[in-house]
Amino acid sequence: MKKYTCPYCSMGFASVEGLKEHVVTGHPSEPLPEPEGLVSFTVNGRKYSLSVEPQWTLYYVIHDVLGLTGAKMFCDRGACGSCTVIMDGRPILSCMTLAIECGGKNIETVEGIATKKHPLIDAYVKHHCMQCGYCTPGFVTTAKALLDRNPDPTEEEIRAALGGNLCRCGTYPQHPTAVLDAAKTLRKG
């Protein structure tokens, strides 16, 4: 019985030794194969290759493994937007996304947005868009994704974009003001 399969050409072997000899002689210059569960993606401009378990969410990987704690667990199941990150330009719920499906993706978190000194951060502080602050990063990432695709949004468009983010402290009226302010700063360059 041929229990061992060559990861490069799928040829079968009965023993590990046989497979080893085949790989060394048959595929001497090929790169090492990626182990099962290894996922590579970019977070805030840095490349990561991580072994992830199939049930791990992107939230878990970002928050617990990479230590980027700006993504928050609030509702626990895709209802609040606090774990929002930007993936290939779209705001997505990292708690509802499996990490194993994120190979090759470009991901931006609130930490990346702050490091780049995006004007949303200053605008959010200036306009008191936070009370307890737990949901704030989710609003910032959602608003950043909006401004990336629409640099001059109307207040109505901002309200619609942020309508899926929950804030129990009720800071809502301050957000459109801050996003409009940040958009203005961005346009000024």
Next chain:
Amino acid sequence: MMTMAEKMKGDYEKIRSDGQYRIGPDIPTITYDAIGRRGITRMDGYEKASGQAVYTRDVQIAGMLHAKVMASPYARARIVSLDTSSLEAKPGVRAFIRFDDQEIKGKMLNGSYFGPEWVCPDIAGWALKPVRPVLGDEAWYEGQPLGLVVAADNEDVAVEALSQVKVEWEQFPFVLDQESALAAEAPVLRPDAKDNLLADPRSLIEKGDIEKGFKEADRVIEFDARRSAHFWAGAELPSVLVRWVGDKLEMWVYQQQPHHAKMLLSEALNLPMNRITLHTPYMGCSFGGRGNPANNSENGINILAAMLSKRTHRPVKLTYSRREAFFGESGDMMSSHFKIGFKDDGTITAVDIKNVFAVYMCTPGVEHLIENTSIPNIRCQTQTADVSKGPAWWCRCEQLPNSFCLTLLFDHVAAELGLDPTEVALKNDGYEGKGKSHLLEYKKKYGFPEVDSLKECIEAGKKAIGWDEKWHAPGARKLPNGRMHGLGFTWNHEWDDVRGTASAAVMIENDGTVSIIAEHPDIGVNPWTAYCQIVADELGLRVQDINIKPFTTDSGFALMSPDGSCNLVTNGIVVRKAARKAKTMLLELAASKFEGVVPQDLEVKGEHVFVRKDPANRKTIREVVAKAMPSFVSCAFWTEAPVVAWAWHTQGLWGAALETGRPRLCRQAHFVEVEVDTETGEILVTKVVNVNDVGKAISPETVEGQMYGGTYMGLGRALTEELIWDQKTGVLLNRNLLDYKYATLVDYGPIKTLVMESGMGHGPYGSCGIGEATSTEIPALLSPAVYNAIGVWIDDFPLTPDKILRALGKA
């Protein structure tokens, strides 16, 4: 001249005497620079906006285990047998504790903290409910943590482990609502009790003579009202992280009252308080919801995590999921019967209320009528029933029944007479059965500003909502879009200081910057900026040179926890006292470094100490306080003698404030405009106007934030927030934020906030609290607004579309 008694005073007596609140207005002795100014950068702003603010849920320590507690699937049941053999060899499981473990068996949550004793399990709040075991075998409500706790390498393993144990349950009859619970045939829920009536020390409140009051009345009305349960549902989920360092305990807690938590832990674990360090990271909401140290989700998880950590010699983090966290409502469930007598001009002569609460209540419903009105004859009878629901706890806030009763009562009277409700409010404004003239006398006697706060609030609010143009008879205005238009109004006093004790130190660092030293849990109300504003103005320094890092109980000093809207009132005074003392020390030190001056000749502004008569003669604060030793006398560098001063302040214990004869002088008024769709039953809130006389707004943006937040929470409670139990099984059906709906950015129309500053608060600079007032006032306001729209009273909260349609005869 000091009296002999004063001369006899030692340090302790002096500190205690200096820290006592005394009646009187707080007239500022300084020029405001930071205080009251807009545009001051929030202390916590960048951390929170950039995702760098750390919450307990975010903290990890190398090697930490994850713990989960089992929950009851039944409303009332007992564990007959628990087979945990599957856990013995399960990979990744590191420890578990069963309810019959010798160390946990019989261990009780150690009670409520509010009372005359160290712990008083029987005096207040949900502690009336006998859900006390830290890890028991009997469930009094579905979802109750009990039976088993598991620590494992990760959360998935812990959850799986709990699902694999075999439990045999014995179920018992349950009862869900208060009226059924008090019926003769109801199953008795507590062991050894004869019925489900819970002892309530405030079951009867009487003022004046109601029979006389009804006789004096031109009219008498009666009606019923009802409130279902809502839940605070904070953003962060409950968790605790524990590690032992030798015989010392280090914990990261998500608790509103960490100092109390430390005292309770010390008792529960028989561990001296000085061996416990609590870290208090940022908190993802609380509103009082994380302010019940006696609950399973606080005291309970702390004890379990500490025990598991001890057994495994590993750090342990115990977490609740959203589903697990979904119990414990806000002390809401009540049914009321009102009987009110009043004269034709709107003067209320008698109020008789019967309230039946479920599980919990400490505010019977008429306290604001006593504290706030000239109504002379009042009676309130309350009953509190035990039901098969989770523990309730006061949450933004326990005054909900009082506000509920005041709003409905006043608006029903106005409607019955066809009067403008703002006029009825003004007619009955007062204090303890006496009218406005009594309030005015009080203001004069103590030197408070003589402002008619309610009148000013009402006038400002009416203008902002367009009251005079829009007010109409009930059901009289149909809009072009087919919906019915309605307006609502309510009022109350502001939440003032009724409790609070705090200590804090102010230290000038070697470089001239200032640190406020004290533990304080952040629940988002931006208090730290306010403290820094106060210290800056009192010292004469720049606000950006003041800082506070209140993330641990180890500093020894503890500011008043953010409870009861007393946060700023108490803590503002204590940091001010410490700042004034530190300033005196600074000027004494500085005088020794100037030629021929005494401290009184000096003043501080910005970064400098200068001679008043010769401002050019100045030194930086850094020059004054920096190391003055000429050489390396010591290798520890500090200020010459440290410029650090501490203070203590108490603003009065719960309930005692009223006994000192301090009427609340600041008022609030709220207005709402709605459209009711009579086809769908939908209520659209198109505009809200909040008017709060906060006395003095230290941080205006923060005041506005509290009013916005309170409005959204209040509207949710009035319209969409409702815990729904399955009547057949007693299971809570909507344990998630998709089915339990609170406000989003797009749900309601604009909110206009008006901040009045009469200077009549009992807090620093004449301020008073703002955190809870709006969220507590708004909910009942929707009923008069809907009545004004459709001409039918629906006093059954929340006001969901089905109730509207039923009231209109369409369902």
